[in-house]
Amino acid sequence: MSEDFVRIFDTTLRDGEQSAGINLNCAEKLQIAHQLARLQVNVIEAGFPAASPGDFEAVRSIAEQISGPVIAGLARTRTEDLQACAEAVRPAARPRIHTFIATSDIHLQYKLKMTREKVLEEVKRAVAVARSLVPDVEFSAEDASRSDIDFLVEVFKIAIAEGATTINIPDTVGYAVSKEFGAFVREIITRVNAGPDVIWSVHCHNDLGLAVANSLEAVASGARQVECTVNGIGERAGNASLEEIVMALRTRKDRFGVETRLDTKRLYGASRLVSRLTGVQVPPNKAIVGGNAFAHEAGIHQHGVLCNKATYEIMTPEDVGAPGSQLVLGKHSGKHAFRKRLEDLGYNLTETQVGEAFSLFKELSDKKEMVTDGDLEALVVDDILAVVPSRRFVLKDFSVNLAGKGRATASVTLHDGTEERSDAATGNGPVNASYAAMMRIVGFKPELVSYKITAVSEKSDAVGEADIVLKTDKLVARGRGASTDVIEASIKAYVNAVNRLYQLAAAKGVTLHASNAA
Ligand code: KIV
Ligand code: ZN
Numbered sequence: 001m002s003e004d005f006v007r008i009f010d011t012t013l014r015d016g017e018q019s020a021g022i023n024l025n026c027a028e029k030l031q032i033a034h035q036l037a038r039l040q041v042n043v044i045e046a047g048f049p050a051a052s053p054g055d056f057e058a059v060r061s062i063a064e065q066i067s068g069p070v071i072a073g074l075a076r077t078r079t080e081d082l083q084a085c086a087e088a089v090r091p092a093a094r095p096r097i098h099t100f101i102a103t104s105d106i107h108l109q110y111k112l113k114m115t116r117e118k119v120l121e122e123v124k125r126a127v128a129v130a131r132s133l134v135p136d137v138e139f140s141a142e143d144a145s146r147s148d149i150d151f152l153v154e155v156f157k158i159a160i161a162e163g164a165t166t167i168n169i170p171d172t173v174g175y176a177v178s179k180e181f182g183a184f185v186r187e188i189i190t191r192v193n194a195g196p197d198v199i200w201s202v203h204c205h206n207d208l209g210l211a212v213a214n215s216l217e218a219v220a221s222g223a224r225q226v227e228c229t230v231n232g233i234g235e236r237a238g239n240a241s242l243e244e245i246v247m248a249l250r251t252r253k254d255r256f257g258v259e260t261r262l263d264t265k266r267l268y269g270a271s272r273l274v275s276r277l278t279g280v281q282v283p284p285n286k287a288i289v290g291g292n293a294f295a296h297e298a299g300i301h302q303h304g305v306l307c308n309k310a311t312y313e314i315m316t317p318e319d320v321g322a323p324g325s326q327l328v329l330g331k332h333s334g335k336h337a338f339r340k341r342l343e344d345l346g347y348n349l350t351e352t353q354v355g356e357a358f359s360l361f362k363e364l365s366d367k368k369e370m371v372t373d374g375d376l377e378a379l380v381v382d383d384i385l386a387v388v389p390s391r392r393f394v395l396k397d398f399s400v401n402l403a404g405k406g407r408a409t410a411s412v413t414l415h416d417g418t419e420e421r422s423d424a425a426t427g428n429g430p431v432n433a434s435y436a437a438m439m440r441i442v443g444f445k446p447e448l449v450s451y452k453i454t455a456v457s458e459k460s461d462a463v464g465e466a467d468i469v470l471k472t473d474k475l476v477a478r479g480r481g482a483s484t485d486v487i488e489a490s491i492k493a494y495v496n497a498v499n500r501l502y503q504l505a506a507a508k509g510v511t512l513h514a515s516n517a518a
Contacts, residue, residue, distance in 0.1 A: 174207025273346030
């Protein structure tokens with residue numbers, strides 16, 4: 001008989017990574033997976049192994065390196081998908097195949113072009129094949145909330161008969177409203193009557209802003225697994241936000257009577273890590289992890305909080321691991337404090353990486369009075385984690401001369417893995433000139449589709465972080481670079497984006513050459 005608590009199935013690395021503009025490499029996915037394990041999520045959906053060789057590799061690496069949670073991979077009902085998925089999750093101590101097929105008439109008619117009878121056959125075959133490959137199988141009925149409930153009950157009975165032990169009811173298009181969804185889930189659970197060994201799960205999208213509310217209503221109706229993502233990232237308007245579900249169940253245990261088993265003090269670090277690596281910023285008013293989530297501005301509120309925190313705070317920043325102050329490290333800070341801060345921010349670095357990061361931190365603290373969390377994150381992500389094994393170009397040197405009327409000349413030297421290559425070009429301003437010089441060195445002409453520069457901290461000695469997107473005819477990659485000098489930050493971002501394009505090209509079997517313009 002299963003214990004009564006709510007399992008958190010994290011799909012940041014699958015549904016979250018599927019959102020427009022997000023592209024994580026294997027090293028970044030591993031960083032997030034390590035933090036999810038520290039957070040003690042129950043299941044990590046690490047990716048969709050059949051989608052690409054890159055996805056397969058990432059799921060496999062996570063299965064090999066992360067212990068604690070169940071490691072799941074997503075698979076359609078095709079045998080090749082199921083086999084690729086089993087292969088990828090096999091090294092995990094507790095591997096899971098999560099297989100799915102759509103069940104709504106609109107998906108059957110226009111997308112699958114299948115009859116209901118054919119879908120029933122597919123479910124029966126796929127779950128049986130999956131069960132022959134791994135002992136833990138989850139089945140999802142895509143677009144369940146718009147499916148005929150009688151058909152859905154039939155589908156779920158078959159999946160359970162073939163050995164699925166987790167049954168997921170997705171609100172794929174975020175169409176359901178809370179009371180209706182709660183009643184739907186309750187009716188399915190009652191009619192399927194599977195007994196205590198089957199865990200009922202929900203997976204809600206946020207198109208109407210109801211993903212968290214719908215998931216909570218489903219818990220009240222008997223669901224004991226919730227699928228969600230850190231910061232609520234995901235397809236379109238996103239998925240249910242993990243931190244909101246976890247803290248709602250904890251804060252209102254009086255109402256729900258069940259909780260998750262997560263280490264809530266890791267929520268803030270997980271949120272920052274995912275935001276930094278995906279480039280999806282957390283709005284200041286975001287519940288639980290937003291910059292203002294615990295800020296009391298109005299005088300009357302401040303007075304109340306000073307008298308007794310409970311007047312205006314239903315949970316504390318400490319509960320979710322949010323720091324009291326942002327200014328943490330300076331010139332005299334030691335390696336121990338440095339390592340601890342990185343851990344609190346969600347990073348998992350090797351001793352060598354901590355050593356390299358510490359040297360960069362010392363250089364930075366010579367230039368800056370105080371090194372903030374933002375500075376540290378920029379340093380680790382842009383200078384340490386960006387050094388992936390397949391890195392191709394490394395910035396060696398650059399110089400820029402302004403020629404008046406905004407024109408500039410730049411010369412840049414990059415190491416390409418074998419030798420140093422230098423080139424020069426003129427352009428409208430130093431960034432444009434240095435990008436033109438680098439385009440000559442790298443040998444192809446990506447289009448710069450976005451360029452943003454932000455100060456990671458305050459004051460005039462702030463670290464500037466450049467965040468750019470480069471596009472070729474087939475590929476798109478983001479690149480980031482940080483420095484107290486914004487031109488250097490911009491150049492580093494370009495090198496980082498070019499290296500990511502090479503990495504993506506290798507994963508997708510695409511060649512980058514001179515005609516690869518966007
Ligand atoms: O939204 C959805 O229905 C999904 C399924 C694959 C679970 O992501
Ligand atoms: Zn989804």
